[in-house]
Amino acid sequence: MDNSRQLFQYILSGLSNGAIYALIGFGFAIIYNATGIINFAQGEFVMLGGMFTIFFLAFFHLPLLPAIILAILFSTIIGIAFERLAIRPLKNATPLSLVIITIGASILLRGIAMLVWGKDTHAVTAFSGNDPLYIAGATILPQHIWIFAITLLIIAANKIFFNYSIVGKAMRACAYNSQAASLVGINVKTMVLLSFVISSAIGSMAGIIIAPLTMTSFDVGIMLGLKGFCAVIIGGMSSGLGTIMGGLLLGLLESLGVGYISASYKDAIAFIILLLILFIRPEGLFRTKETERV
Amino acid sequence: MLKIKNINTYYGQVYALKNVSLHLKEGEIVTLIGANGAGKTTLLNSLSCIVPVQSGEILFAGESISNLAPSQIVRLGISQVPEGRQVFKPLSVEDNLELGAYQHYSSRAGRAEAKNTASMIYDLFPILHKRRKQLAGTLSGGEQQMLSIGRALMAKPKLLLLDEPSMGLAPMIVQEIFRVIENLSQEKQTTVLLVEQNARAALKMAHRGYVLETGKMILEGTAAELLQNKDVQRAYLGRDKKEIWER
Numbered sequence: 001m002d003n004s005r006q007l008f009q010y011i012l013s014g015l016s017n018g019a020i021y022a023l024i025g026f027g028f029a030i031i032y033n034a035t036g037i038i039n040f041a042q043g044e045f046v047m048l049g050g051m052f053t054i055f056f057l058a059f060f061h062l063p064l065l066p067a068i069i070l071a072i073l074f075s076t077i078i079g080i081a082f083e084r085l086a087i088r089p090l091k092n093a094t095p096l097s098l099v100i101i102t103i104g105a106s107i108l109l110r111g112i113a114m115l116v117w118g119k120d121t122h123a124v125t126a127f128s129g130n131d132p133l134y135i136a137g138a139t140i141l142p143q144h145i146w147i148f149a150i151t152l153l154i155i156a157a158n159k160i161f162f163n164y165s166i167v168g169k170a171m172r173a174c175a176y177n178s179q180a181a182s183l184v185g186i187n188v189k190t191m192v193l194l195s196f197v198i199s200s201a202i203g204s205m206a207g208i209i210i211a212p213l214t215m216t217s218f219d220v221g222i223m224l225g226l227k228g229f230c231a232v233i234i235g236g237m238s239s240g241l242g243t244i245m246g247g248l249l250l251g252l253l254e255s256l257g258v259g260y261i262s263a264s265y266k267d268a269i270a271f272i273i274l275l276l277i278l279f280i281r282p283e284g285l286f287r288t289k290e291t292e293r294v
Numbered sequence: 295m296l297k298i299k300n301i302n303t304y305y306g307q308v309y310a311l312k313n314v315s316l317h318l319k320e321g322e323i324v325t326l327i328g329a330n331g332a333g334k335t336t337l338l339n340s341l342s343c344i345v346p347v348q349s350g351e352i353l354f355a356g357e358s359i360s361n362l363a364p365s366q367i368v369r370l371g372i373s374q375v376p377e378g379r380q381v382f383k384p385l386s387v388e389d390n391l392e393l394g395a396y397q398h399y400s401s402r403a404g405r406a407e408a409k410n411t412a413s414m415i416y417d418l419f420p421i422l423h424k425r426r427k428q429l430a431g432t433l434s435g436g437e438q439q440m441l442s443i444g445r446a447l448m449a450k451p452k453l454l455l456l457d458e459p460s461m462g463l464a465p466m467i468v469q470e471i472f473r474v475i476e477n478l479s480q481e482k483q484t485t486v487l488l489v490e491q492n493a494r495a496a497l498k499m500a501h502r503g504y505v506l507e508t509g510k511m512i513l514e515g516t517a518a519e520l521l522q523n524k525d526v527q528r529a530y531l532g533r534d535k536k537e538i539w540e541r
Contacts, residue, residue, distance in 0.1 A: 166392060169392065169393055176385075177380055182344065182364035
């Protein structure tokens with residue numbers, strides 16, 4: 001009885017971490033599909049989300065909701081600035097040099113965050129208290145429910161945006177064939193900018209909802225970013241179901257590994273999975289080969 | 295309506311177009327013929343501003359349009375049906391058409407108009423209506439070509455640029471597509487610039503033609519003249535071949 005309760009607990013915390021990884025993975029996928037580059041600064045937007053929230057809470061004594069909205073807004077503005085200043089001015093740059101630029105940007109953002117907010121670890125207050133709920137003998141924090149609910153909401157919003165709105169469809173068209181997209185009058189540069197807007201907003205949101213559970217500091221972006229990267233690799237660079245499954249799978253394995261093997265292997269598990277996927281199935285676990293008829 | 299004056303285009307160090315000039319009058323069908331690598335696609339892409347023009351001038355309805363953004367070209371009323379169809383394969387037929395009218399979607403009136411245009415295109419190509427929920431990637435080559443033309447027409451172009459619409463298609467389908475193009479020009483007064491390897495079919499339909507060879511315009515004339523021209527016949531129509539073999 002105690003064992004199964006424990007297992008349930010691991011699964012629960014694994015899934016909630018996994019949801020976060022999936023959200024971060026989404027950010028990678030959206031930018032990758034629009035531009036062909038992997039934005040290694042993605043993790044920093046996760047950090048910015050959490051840090052900005054604390055900043056607005058502690059220094060301006062704002063209530064939680066406005067602080068969160070402002071934090072997302074500011075992170076997104078930084079995302080826009082990043083695209084305008086570091087990505088767009090480079091004409092004819094190869095994806096590899098752009099990827100290196102994103103690594104540079106990530107170091108820069110982390111450095112600025114350290115100078116501005118210091119090296120301390122901060123905790124954001126949980127959205128609705130810390131009194132655990134008991135479900136089937138396992139404890140669940142209200143924050144877990146927030147994480148699941150917000151993740152579901154973002155996934156649904158994503159789905160609706162990319163499948164039903166004209167701008168979302170235009171972004172997919174751009175990802176598939178940017179030249180044909182510009183021939184129908186879609187402004188490709190705007191779509192690239194938009195992909196940075198969406199992914200920095202989603203990234204910062206992920207950072208905000210996890211901050212009450214895991215605390216946040218200037219350097220949380222590295223690890224969370226890499227975990228999100230791992231999720232999106234498992235999902236085959238899709239901004240859909242694959243990455244959600246990838247994130248959840250990663251979170252589950254991590255949490256079970258921590259529970260049954262050792263907590264010190266937590267991060268190793270993610271990277272072993274990442275390496276295995278890259279060696280054995282680089283197209284991702286879920287991506288089926290596209291059929292093509294000419 | 296369209297005037298190209300002495301444009302030059304390079305790819306790196308390589309000349310793609312050398313002092314090319316061309317003009318189109320309203321309502322005309324003009325065909326551009328030439329072998330592979332002659333620069334036909336480059337010329338269309340220069341018009342659509344996908345390839346930058348180094349020197350020379352392109353005038354559309356009296357205004358210079360060289361080196362605008364590709365999306366502005368579409369807004370002015372020039373749509374291209376690209377080589378190899380290039381439909382958005384992961385999206386449905388319906389969505390492909392919708393994206394063709396992308397710039398009309400910012401206003402409510404534009405959206406309503408796009409719906410009308412779409413039903414007009416379904417009348418033109420009934421098979422697309424039957425397949426409207428299918429992903430474009432699952433269509434046959436001919437259907438993809440129809441979709442690609444339909445997508446370009448969604449923008450309600452005044453000038454339609456067609457890049458080898460007959461490529462890789464069965465003769466029956468080519469006929470159907472050519473018939474539609476001819477109708478467009480007659481009924482909607484759409485001006486058409488048609489790039490073709492299938493020179494005979496293109497010249498039969500067109501009013502005038504140009505011949506492009508290794509980046510230079512070498513001939514210009516009415517379609518009838520070009521059909522009679524000995525050089526054109528030998529190089530692009532395949533007549534005389536028998537006699538050459540017998541000699």
